[in-house]
Structures are given as C-alpha cells and as structure tokens.
Amino acid sequence: MTLFTTMQHLVPQKKLSEVAGRLAASRHPVVKKTFIRSFAKAYGVSLDEYERQSLNAYESFNDFFTRELKDNARPIDSTPNAITSPADGVISQLGQIDKNKLLQAKGRHYDIGQLLADSADAELFTDGSFATVYLAPSNYHRVHMPFDGILTKTRYVPGTLFSVNNNTAANVPDLFARNERLVCLFDTQYGPAAVVMVGAMIVAGIETVATGRIIRKDDIQESPHSMKLAKGDELGRFYLGSTAIVVMPKAAKTDWLEGLHADSVVQMGQLLGTAKA
Template sequence: MRDRLLTLPQYLIPQHGLSRLVGSLADSRTPWIKDTFITRFAARYQVDMSEAAEPNLSAYENFNAFFTRALKPNARPLDSRPDSILCPADGAVSQLGPITQDQIFQAKGHSYSLSDLLASDTDAAAYIGGQFATVYLSPRDYHRVHMPLAGRLTKSVYVPGELFSVNTRTAENVPNLFARNERLVAHFDTTLGPMVVVLVGAMIVASIETVWGGVEPIGNEVRVREFPEGQQITLNRGAEMGRFRLGSTAIVLFGPDVMGWDERYAAGTPTRMGERLGSAC
C-alpha cells in the first residue's frame, strides 16, 4: 500500500511539462547551471568517471553531453563467442523470459500486451511465443544503447504516451507501464530472424535519440518510418543504436525457438553492455 501511495503523485503531476523543463536545463550551456547540475548529479549517484572518455566534469558543454558521455575504448569489451547475444546497456535486468501468447511480464503480478507495446497487432505476431528482456538503466549508468546482435533496420516507430518513472517501485505498481509510456520501437532483420529493441521514455527523460534519426521529436501520433533495402541501415553487433538523455529502459524481443537467455540472469541482476545476455539456439 505504501508503494502505491508513493507512485500516486506521478498520475497527478504534468509529466511532459516537467520533462521539457528538465530538458531545457539539461541543454543549458551556462557554466554555473551546467557545472552545478553535473557536479551534484555525479556526487549524488556516485558516477564512475574513471571509465569515461572525458573524465573532467567541467569539460562537458551541457548536462546532456555528460549524461550521454562516451566511454574509453575497450571499457565495455564484447563477449567474443559467436553465438552470443549481447546485453544492450548497462543497468539491471528488470525481467526476462518467454512471451506468453500476447503478454509480457512486467513485475509483481503485472503483465502488459505485446501488441500494445509495439502499437501493432501485425508486428506483434512475429514475437508471440518468443523471448523478451527488459533492462533498466539507473541514473548512474552509461546511457547509450547498443545492438544485441548485428541487424538491418527495417522500421522505426515512435509511439506517444505518458512518462511514468520506470524504476522497480513504479513497475510494481503502475499497470501496463512500458506499453503506456512514450517509446521508440526499432525493428531489425538479423541472422535469428526479426528482433525489436524498444527505447522506453520515462519521467524527466529529455529525449530519445537514435544513430539513424537523431533526437526523436515529441508528438501526439504514432509515426512510422520504413527503411526499404535500398535505404538500408545495418548495425554491427555491439554498435551504438540509440541513447537516452536522462535514463530509462530498453526492451529486446526475439521470435520463438531461436534463442535463450543466460541462466545467470534474473530480476535485479546487474548488467554491463557487451556481456553475454543470451545465446542462439
């Protein structure tokens, strides 16, 4: 009951207005604003700057540049086994496992619709009976999302929505969380068939950005962008595919009978980008 009461204010506050306000502060290049914001954030969340390509906090032009910072070369070595499916991001596993009919497990008795997540019954059909993994990126984490497997981008879909927090408490108390929040759904063709990577927006996430489209404009309608073979964008395994300007969640989907998740992962297991999250069957 206490956790439900603590999530109640998220229904009442102006989620998008607050996120835009924070976004404007995060874009500020005014030295005292950006330096104060960055320094206090790094101290509050104990951000490890020793692995950053630029460890000097004051060198970042604004908070967003700090938050989406690059890492030093080889800071995240990729698992070299040829059958490995890589973890797409630093953070922790929220949930992972089978997709049961059209339902994906969220947390603590909550599930949500695969069709709602992808905003398409047709797209969802390829993943019924397949596998999902949800990775939560906390504020202190590295916030670029990378490819679990090499793939050719076929379609990206922007889905408008709300901006609830995506932390564990909220996931346990807000029904259909990931299917109601704003998100960017990226569809890929891979050697294991279709794969989806969903970048889920959240409270005070200033924006979602991809390597092929830049910052995704906030809107009120679903936007579909097709990538036919003549305009193909192919990304290698471990390549960056997107980033969050303030943290959130990435969800990976595969079809049935093509892969399985590593047994060492369960809800709450810490992750590092490039680790072996699963393997091909």
C-alpha cells in the same frame, strides 16, 4: 499503490520533462556546472571508465549524461550467436513471451501488441522471448546493438512518462506499453527482432543513429530504414534514465543464461543468452 506512484499520476509529466530538457541542454556555465556537479555527487558518478575524465570537459548536462566510454571499456561478448546486453543497468525481467504477454513485474503482464503499437508486428513475436534492462540515473546511457541486424523500421509512440523503476513497474499496469517509446525493428539471422527504447519521468529525449533526436509529437510516427548494424554498435541514447527491451522471435529459441534474473546487474556487451540461427 504507493505514494510515489500516486504522485506520478498527479504531476504534469510532459511539462516537467520539457523543463528538465531545457535545463539539461543549457550551456550556461553556472547552470551546467551546478547540474553536473550536483548529479555526480548525488549518484557517486566516477569518470574512470569514460573518455573525458573531468566534469569541466562537458558542454552541457546532456553532454555529461550521454558521456562516451573509453575504447574497449565494454568488451562485446564473442560467443557464437550471442545476445548481449544493450545497456548498462539492471535486469528488470527476462524470459519467454507467453503467447503475446511479457512479464512486467511479479503478477503483472502486458501485451506485445501494445508495446510495439502494431498488431501485425506483434504476431512476429508470439511465444518469443524478451529481456528488459533498466538504466539507473548513474549508468552509462547509450544503447547498443544486442545482435547483428539491419534496422528496417522505427516507430515513435507517444505516451505517458511514468518512472520505470521496479516500484513503479510493480504498481502501474501496462507501464512499458503506456510510456513514450521508440520501437526499432530489425531483420536478423534469427528472424525479426526488436529493441524498444522506453521513455520515463524527466527523460528529456530519445535519439538513435538512424533518426537523430526524436521530436515529441501527439501521434505515432513511423519511418523506414535500411541500416546495417553490428552487435555492439551504438543504436541510440537516452537523455536521462529509462529502459531498453530486447524482443526475439520464437524461431530464435533464445536461451537466457541460467544465472540471470530480475535485479541482476549487467553491462553493455555482456552475454545475456544465445539464439539459434
């Protein structure tokens, strides 16, 4: 275990995220200016692709962090039966689900039932496929639909708030099934599908178009929905960086692009693979 991972076990994860959340939401001119400018400089953020191109145009750090792209900045791939990237970021892992196991990092797997926090839903994805996209701090932080579908259910699952970068994924068992997350379940032309938005260290919140801003609680919260969303539509956003996991059923026979692998850089709307209806 690395020093970075050990430190994450020791720090008060939720309290740290709560404090970060209050500062990130502040509209105080000095607070927001300091955080936005320091962050933009540290991570080399360019606003060329974004609708608002001045750092002064954002009302808070949260507003800056979830900044909107210009129209058509991310073309949505039109390949028939395309499964597209839900976010800008880096592929953490992708491939087939081995019975009920997803690959987290080399030598580490975790259980789909733990990820979804529901054994019945997990059975829908036995021997299915998955793609995990890690959003770095500098990335565009809205999550979009990787397929057409009807959102039928969301499930908030409380948990830890470890970092979700590759270092932590390689060292913390069941990372994505331990961290706070929001499970979004869909009916699609391929059968049931899911997008799981996983929280992380200093992530101040998760929001979706169906639920609004998620309020952190100590128990699982499930809500029914019936919202039709098209591929490329905004599904939600993270307040500070995290991970989005696309889960497809076996019946979809998802064929991920041969050139994609762990550490491949992707953009929202980019073709990840195709499925069979």
